[in-house]
Amino acid sequence: MSGGKERILARIRAAVAGAPDVEITRVYRTTRDLPGAVELFAERVADYRAAVHVVAEAEATATITAALAGRGAVRVVIPAGLPPEWTPPEPVADDPPLSAAELDAVDGVITGCAVAIAETGTIVLDAGPGQGRRALTLVPDYHLCVVRADQIVADVPDAVGRLDPARPLTWISGPSATSDIELNRVEGVHGPRVLEVIVVR
Amino acid sequence: MSGNAAFLGMPAFPRNAAAAVQDSQLRFNLRKATRTIRGRRASVVAELPDWAELRAAGRQIKDHTLRNLDRYLLQLEEAVTAAGGHVHWAADAAEANRIVTGLVRATGETSVVKVKSMATQEIGLNEALGRAGVTAYETDLAELIVQLGDDWPSHILVPAIHRNRSEIREIFRAKMAAWGRPAPGELTDDPRALAEAARLHLRERFLSTKVAISGANFMIAETGTLVVLESEGNGRMCLTLPETLISVVGIEKLLPTWRDLEVFLQLLPRSSTGERMNPYTSTWTGAAEGQEFHLVLLDNGRTRVLADEVGRQALRCIRCSACLNVCPVYERAGGHAYGSVYPGPIGAILTPQLRGMASELDASLPYASSLCGACFDVCPVAIDIPEVLVHLRGKARHPRAERLGMRAAGWVFDRPARLAGAQRLAGRLRRFVPGRLPGPLAAWTDTRDLPDIPAESFRDWWNRTNGGTR
Ligand code: SF4
Numbered sequence: 001m002s003g004g005k006e007r008i009l010a011r012i013r014a015a016v017a018g019a020p021d022v023e024i025t026r027v028y029r030t031t032r033d034l035p036g037a038v039e040l041f042a043e044r045v046a047d048y049r050a051a052v053h054v055v056a057e058a059e060a061t062a063t064i065t066a067a068l069a070g071r072g073a074v075r076v077v078i079p080a081g082l083p084p085e086w087t088p089p090e091p092v093a094d095d096p097p098l099s100a101a102e103l104d105a106v107d108g109v110i111t112g113c114a115v116a117i118a119e120t121g122t123i124v125l126d127a128g129p130g131q132g133r134r135a136l137t138l139v140p141d142y143h144l145c146v147v148r149a150d151q152i153v154a155d156v157p158d159a160v161g162r163l164d165p166a167r168p169l170t171w172i173s174g175p176s177a178t179s180d181i182e183l184n185r186v187e188g189v190h191g192p193r194v195l196e197v198i199v200v201r
Numbered sequence: 202m203s204g205n206a207a208f209l210g211m212p213a214f215p216r217n218a219a220a221a222v223q224d225s226q227l228r229f230n231l232r233k234a235t236r237t238i239r240g241r242r243a244s245v246v247a248e249l250p251d252w253a254e255l256r257a258a259g260r261q262i263k264d265h266t267l268r269n270l271d272r273y274l275l276q277l278e279e280a281v282t283a284a285g286g287h288v289h290w291a292a293d294a295a296e297a298n299r300i301v302t303g304l305v306r307a308t309g310e311t312s313v314v315k316v317k318s319m320a321t322q323e324i325g326l327n328e329a330l331g332r333a334g335v336t337a338y339e340t341d342l343a344e345l346i347v348q349l350g351d352d353w354p355s356h357i358l359v360p361a362i363h364r365n366r367s368e369i370r371e372i373f374r375a376k377m378a379a380w381g382r383p384a385p386g387e388l389t390d391d392p393r394a395l396a397e398a399a400r401l402h403l404r405e406r407f408l409s410t411k412v413a414i415s416g417a418n419f420m421i422a423e424t425g426t427l428v429v430l431e432s433e434g435n436g437r438m439c440l441t442l443p444e445t446l447i448s449v450v451g452i453e454k455l456l457p458t459w460r461d462l463e464v465f466l467q468l469l470p471r472s473s474t475g476e477r478m479n480p481y482t483s484t485w486t487g488a489a490e491g492q493e494f495h496l497v498l499l500d501n502g503r504t505r506v507l508a509d510e511v512g513r514q515a516l517r518c519i520r521c522s523a524c525l526n527v528c529p530v531y532e533r534a535g536g537h538a539y540g541s542v543y544p545g546p547i548g549a550i551l552t553p554q555l556r557g558m559a560s561e562l563d564a565s566l567p568y569a570s571s572l573c574g575a576c577f578d579v580c581p582v583a584i585d586i587p588e589v590l591v592h593l594r595g596k597a598r599h600p601r602a603e604r605l606g607m608r609a610a611g612w613v614f615d616r617p618a619r620l621a622g623a624q625r626l627a628g629r630l631r632r633f634v635p636g637r638l639p640g641p642l643a644a645w646t647d648t649r650d651l652p653d654i655p656a657e658s659f660r661d662w663w664n665r666t667n668g669g670t671r
Contacts, residue, residue, distance in 0.1 A: 003292075004289075004290035004291055004292045004296055004500075005290035007292045007500075008274075008290055008292055008452065008498070008500045008504065009271050009274070009275075011500065011504035011505075011507075011508075012270045012271045012274075012452075012504055012507065013271055014508065015504050015505075015507040015508035015513075016267070016268055016269075016270065016271075016507060019268055019510070020268075021265060021268050021269070022261050022264040022265040022268060023261065023265070024258060024261045024262055024265055025257065025258065025261065026258055027251075027254045027257075027258075028251040028254035028255045028258055028464070029250075029251045029254075030463070044477065047477075048480070100407075100408040100409075100442055101408055104404070104408060117478075119477070120477040120478040121477065121478070122478045127490070133490055134437065134440075134441045134483075134489075134490065135441050135442060138434065138437050138438065138441055138442075139408075139442075156463050156466050156467050157463035160459065160460060160462050160463040160466070161460070161463075165421065165424040165426045165459045165484065165486055166284070166424070166486055167486075168483070168484065168485045168486070168489040168490060169482075169483070169484040169485075170437065170481065170482070170483055171466075171478070171481065171482035171483075171484075172480065172481060173476070173477070173478035173479065173480050173481075174480050175480070176432070176433055176434040176480055176481070177432050177433070177480050178342045178396055178432055178433045179359065179432065179474060180341075180342040180343040180346070180359055180361060180433075181342075181366055181369060181392040181395055181396070182230070182233065182234060182365055182366055182392065183233075183234045183237045183238055183359065183362075184392045186392045186393050186396045188396065188397075188400070189342060189396050189399065189400055189432075189433035189434055189435070190340075190400060190403065190404075190407065190433050190434035190435045190437075190438055191433065191434025191437060191438075191480070191481060192434075
């Protein structure tokens with residue numbers, strides 16, 4: 001195996017010998033303030049045909065209850081560390097960890113997120129508290145994600161700067177989709193077919 | 202599924218193209234699909250006022266990485282290993298297949314799930330696994346259509362772009378049962394119903410298979426992180442649920458720093474599917490959540506490309522497929538004519554360099570173009586495809602291929618005046634401004650992804666050219 005390594009490295013060195021290096025100029029937009037980031041985020045999430053609600057802190061619990069009822073979601077799994085006010089009365093805890101088949105049998109999952117991006121309507125999960133391991137937001141068919149307004153950043157560079165690459169990250173922009181059949185966008189293939197986002201100010 | 206061997210036995214581009222141009226269903230499917238996606242790309246690219254700057258940075262980051270590839274690969278290896286992963290180096294396809302087959306065998310499993318990966322198609326991994334008694338299940342919807350139909354991929358992003366909905370329904374009805382859960386009895390050709398059939402067909406397999414094989418869109422040298430962009434969630438299923446994950450990645454997919462993703466996560470989705478962001482992007486570093494993780498670094502001709510001063514820019518490619526979608530030759534000829542897993546303009550410059558130009562097919566590929574320059578204009582990492590094509594033509598002069606190639610182009614551009622005008626204009630501007638024009642001219646470049654091909658019905662074409670012989 002090390003034979004392959006030495007061969008590849010030697011070929012690379014021979015191939016680029018004498019070639020000049022290239023400087024990287026970063027004159028594109030980087031971190032910035034974006035007035036109206038919450039509104040833009042909500043609009044962009046809705047563009048992916050996900051349901052979005054923007055509510056005051058005090059309305060969070062009622063909005064979550066109504067959303068679950070609206071989807072008929074009774075057995076809802078929650079990750080460790082989900083704030084109590086976002087937790088339904090009789091949740092399914094992932095403790096001990098549920099099997100894939102058990103996850104497949106629940107009605108949905110509620111999580112928070114690590115960062116959200118206004119410009120692209122993206123939420124990013126980093127498997128931290130209130131988010132859980134990656135399978136939780138993958139196998140159930142309905143994902144309800146609660147985003148705090150102060151987690152919304154303007155654009156992709158702001159998000160990359162805030163995230164820790166050592167953690168497994170999942171960037172989610174709308175429900176699972178495919179355009180493989182005549183380039184028609186169809187929501188819902190293997191990931192959750194319904195994504196609902198609640199932004200809490 | 203057919204793989205490399207089938208491609209290698211294919212006749213040269215001109216003959217393939219001639220056959221494809223006569224297939225009116227294929228032409229109709231392709232034209233409809235590429236038109237849709239061109240429009241989407243143009244509108245989301247126009248949203249970003251700094252597209253030209255992002256594109257310049259993308260090009261520079263890739264060039265800098267390639268210049269220092271040895272150093273960054275070693276840094277990557279160290280970071281992946283420190284995070285609990287295992288790194289393997291494969292100089293060619295045979296070595297890569299040997300490594301992966303050995304790793305799968307060591308798990309004792311006889312089936313693997315796969316998420317779309319061009320590198321594993323390039324090396325014919327499914328066939329190699331099959332010979333070792335391991336069945337590889339493709340999970341990307343389009344790959345599934347290709348696999349069930351015993352067909353070849355024809356587009357980088359949408360490998361089954363040449364199939365329409367009723368053909369897909371027929372494939373599902375006839376073939377799903379042999380590969381697992383059969384298609385529902387009442388299957389219609391509504392894309393929604395077809396997607397649902399794929400969901401049901403693969404669900405059980407995702408939940409129970411213990412080994413997955415993936416590629417990656419990017420690898421970060423600094424942190425050892427791998428990045429996969431996708432839409433359906435089959436990627437997340439493969440990356441997350443199995444106990445063992447094996448990723449086969451070309452050595453050119455490297456980026457030096459985590460921060461570099463801020464450029465490529467803007468360039469790729471907008472260029473590729475024409476979305477602001479693709480539905481799912483997964484990043485992981487080493488053995489995530491207790492998984493066993495193996496990274497196989499693949500050369501297989503890439504260092505040969507790297508040694509060519511003009512041709513090496515092809516290694517900047519991030520496989521977005523924007524160049525396919527604007528290419529008038531691709532739109533008429535389809536992906537199969539290129540005889541490789543890399544179709545379209547990028548295939549015309551990458552395949553002959555990766556494989557050498559020994560076969561008639563490979564030597565004819567640099568002639569599979571009219572040099573109109575539309576591919577260069579849309580390329581998010583500014584690969585000057587026409588420049589490389591001309592360079593390759595000069596490197597291996599091939600009079601027969603040239604003659605045939607030109608004739609193939611002649612079939613395609615049957616009403617040359619408008620196109621020629623647009624080409625001349627594009628060609629002249631290209632020299633001064635790569636990509637997006639500043640100021641008031643921006644509107645022109647933003648909407649002008651491609652000089653519109655004069656529409657000619659198949660029938661008109663047939664009559665006028667006497668069945669393509671003229
Ligand atoms: S050559 Fe450029 S446009 Fe074509 S697939 Fe590669 S990155 Fe995209």
